[in-house]
Amino acid sequence: MAVASAASTCTDGTWWVYALPALFGSDTLCAHPALLAGLLFLTTVTAALLAWAASPGGPAWAHGRGRLGATPIVGPRGLPVFGSIFALSRGLPHRALAVMARAAGPRAKELMAFSVGDTPAVVSSCPATAREVLAHPSFADRPVKRSARELMFTRAIGFAPNGEYWRRLRRVASTHLFSPRRVAAHEPGRQGDAEAMLHSVAAEQAATGTVVLRLHLQAAALNNIMGSVFGTRYNVTSGAGATEAEQLKSMVREGFELLGAFNWSDHLPWLAHLYDPSNVTRRCAALVPRVQTFVRGVIDEHRRRCQYSAAVDDNADFIDVLLSLDGDEKLQDDDMVAILWEMIFRGTDTTALLTEWCMAELVRHPAVQARVRAEVDAAYNII
Numbered sequence: 001m002a003v004a005s006a007a008s009t010c011t012d013g014t015w016w017v018y019a020l021p022a023l024f025g026s027d028t029l030c031a032h033p034a035l036l037a038g039l040l041f042l043t044t045v046t047a048a049l050l051a052w053a054a055s056p057g058g059p060a061w062a063h064g065r066g067r068l069g070a071t072p073i074v075g076p077r078g079l080p081v082f083g084s085i086f087a088l089s090r091g092l093p094h095r096a097l098a099v100m101a102r103a104a105g106p107r108a109k110e111l112m113a114f115s116v117g118d119t120p121a122v123v124s125s126c127p128a129t130a131r132e133v134l135a136h137p138s139f140a141d142r143p144v145k146r147s148a149r150e151l152m153f154t155r156a157i158g159f160a161p162n163g164e165y166w167r168r169l170r171r172v173a174s175t176h177l178f179s180p181r182r183v184a185a186h187e188p189g190r191q192g193d194a195e196a197m198l199h200s201v202a203a204e205q206a207a208t209g210t211v212v213l214r215l216h217l218q219a220a221a222l223n224n225i226m227g228s229v230f231g232t233r234y235n236v237t238s239g240a241g242a243t244e245a246e247q248l249k250s251m252v253r254e255g256f257e258l259l260g261a262f263n264w265s266d267h268l269p270w271l272a273h274l275y276d277p278s279n280v281t282r283r284c285a286a287l288v289p290r291v292q293t294f295v296r297g298v299i300d301e302h303r304r305r306c307q308y309s310a311a312v313d314d315n316a317d318f319i320d321v322l323l324s325l326d327g328d329e330k331l332q333d334d335d336m337v338a339i340l341w342e343m344i345f346r347g348t349d350t351t352a353l354l355t356e357w358c359m360a361e362l363v364r365h366p367a368v369q370a371r372v373r374a375e376v377d378a379a380y381n382i383i
């Protein structure tokens with residue numbers, strides 16, 4: 001009993017509230033607001049330091065979060081408050097993570113915990129574990145970055161929270177937008193875009209002797225996605241619709257930069273009003289009305305053009321498909337703007353940059369290039 005009572009006295013963290021006023025010759029600490037503020041600050045800092053020191057994986061993994069499962073998750077502590085944010089905010093993150101995993105010991109290769117400021121993160125270099133993590137419902141919601149929220153991406157498929165609305169969008173995408181019949185019906189459009197791109201590549205080669213491939217790939221990808229989504233294409237060679245295409249390209253580029261930019265306040269929310277080096281808030285506020293005006297304009301044009309019945313053609317564009325939906329699949333205009341913009345945005349630079357990367361790898365590996373060439377020649381009976 002005595003032991004229990006002594007223990008409770010020793011662990012009573014409020015003793016200083018009574019002891020310190022006596023030291024300063026007053027009845028309560030309230031008589032010394034500066035001292036009270038200082039003590040509160042010191043207590044908070046000490047508690048944060050203790051929690052950090054006791055948390056493998058860093059500050060976001062405090063309070064035993066990494067030890068909830070059968071096997072504790074190992075990982076670098078990083079810095080108090082910031083965790084490993086500085087290691088990831090410059091250079092190539094996958095390389096930085098590989099270095100961190102090597103330093104954290106052999107178990108970290110399978111699963112490693114680390115903190116990006118307030119955000120707890122795990123990374124796995126083991127395909128089986130990665131598959132398990134990606135398929136687990138705990139990871140169904142992806143964290144919504146500030147730029148994604150401000151650009152209204154929470155109404156689109158990629159960032160919508162796991163739930164009825166997201167399931168509806170997935171159903172609409174798989175049964176209507178990307179149904180095998182619709183994908184096949186858009187084939188001639190894709191072939192036309194590829195052919196136009198090859199002509200413009202050949203023209204640049206003839207005129208200058210070199211080709212900057214990325215611009216051709218981006219123009220072709222944008223044209224292709226515009227055709228599928230809005231039913232409009234720009235004439236790359238004649239330059240018809242060039243102003244609108246430039247406008248659209250600049251919006252896609254800005255959106256890509258905003259979503260891709262590392263935003264400190266996504267991980268350190270208390271920084272939100274103090275530090276915004278990429279001007280995310282201001283730039284998102286400027287981009288949203290531009291996108292809204294553009295996409296709504298195209299939707300209204302489609303509405304004016306046709307009266308929607310239950311069925312649309314296989315080669316109909318995405319706007320016509322979305323406008324034809326009925327019953328519980330019917331979408332609000334704001335939702336349509338978010339989904340259509342997501343398709344334009346996700347389908348342009350992804351395709352262009354991946355193709356550019358493949359071409360760069362083929363240049364670096366001439367033997368593979370020769371095999372690809374032989375396969376293509378054989379498929380088209382070119383001897």
Ligand code: HEM
Binds near residue numbers: 159342
């Ligand atoms: C080679 C080109 C492409 C690559 C490498 C690619 C890659 C990816 C990856 C890695 C994801 C999952 C991660 C994420 O949500 O950010 C994703 C999701 C998505 N992509 Fe693509 N993509 C490509 C082309 C396209 C195209 C052409 C479209 C639309 C026309 C598209 C629409 C989407 C959508 C809507 C999602 C969200 C799906 C969901 O969260 O359920 N992507 N893509």
